[in-house]
Amino acid sequence: GAGVSQSPRYKVAKRGQDVALRCDPISGHVSLFWYQQALGQGPEFLTYFQNEAQLDKSGLPSDRFFAERPEGSVSTLKIQRTQQEDSAVYLCASSLPGATGELFFGEGSRLTVL
Amino acid sequence: GESVGLHLPTLSVQEGDNSIINCAYSNSASDYFIWYKQESGKGPQFIIDIRSNMDKRQGQRVTVLLNKTVKHLSLQIAATQPGDSAVYFCAERSPSNSGYALNFGKGTSLLVTP
Numbered sequence: 001g002a003g004v005s006q007s008p009r010y011k012v013a014k015r016g017q018d019v020a021l022r023c024d025p026i027s028g029h030v031s032l033f034w035y036q037q038a039l040g041q042g043p044e045f046l047t048y049f050q051n052e053a054q055l056d057k058s059g060l061p062s063d064r065f066f067a068e069r070p071e072g073s074v075s076t077l078k079i080q081r082t083q084q085e086d087s088a089v090y091l092c093a094s095s096l097p098g099a100t101g102e103l104f105f106g107e108g109s110r111l112t113v114l
Numbered sequence: 115g116e117s118v119g120l121h122l123p124t125l126s127v128q129e130g131d132n133s134i135i136n137c138a139y140s141n142s143a144s145d146y147f148i149w150y151k152q153e154s155g156k157g158p159q160f161i162i163d164i165r166s167n168m169d170k171r172q173g174q175r176v177t178v179l180l181n182k183t184v185k186h187l188s189l190q191i192a193a194t195q196p197g198d199s200a201v202y203f204c205a206e207r208s209p210s211n212s213g214y215a216l217n218f219g220k221g222t223s224l225l226v227t228p
Binding site: 031033035040043056058091093095104105106107108 | 158203205212217221
């Protein structure tokens, strides 16, 4: 597609449920990032993939968060046993390899945990 | 009631006036800076970027100024229009950032009144 596509756009989960958020990056973009954006805050880095390799997961807030990109294209962010503090917008971004600059963001998946 | 995290700095300008949004950064090793615009319910959208070997860069109606001495970045929007109303984030990257990930500031809300 022309841009980064994320689904679902909105997800409501009961506390304790597992959720999976999908990101389809721009074709040809080998770098993929997940960010978490709490209400009224700037995006916070979660994890980074280069192709299928997860090279940095230092921003994942707990071991309940897991991300994968098995074929180097589509990525899934999974949150197990969701908690209320997980409520946020989860943004996916992709970029060309190397220090070319701009990250291209999707519209985000808004997660609300009740 | 009041919610934690909604206290974004807010700039209110009249349509047609010029806007200046400021941002401070802390990492003297940062070599790339970028401004994003985020409208409600959407992902961040690229506005303009600047590398650390420059102190000014101009785009269409926008100018970014970089003062590395005081670690300050500003975004100037000329002849502000109602469509410019959004939250604006500055972001920076240092060479040590994994995959050239961006670190975002907290954002400034720009409100343009007719």
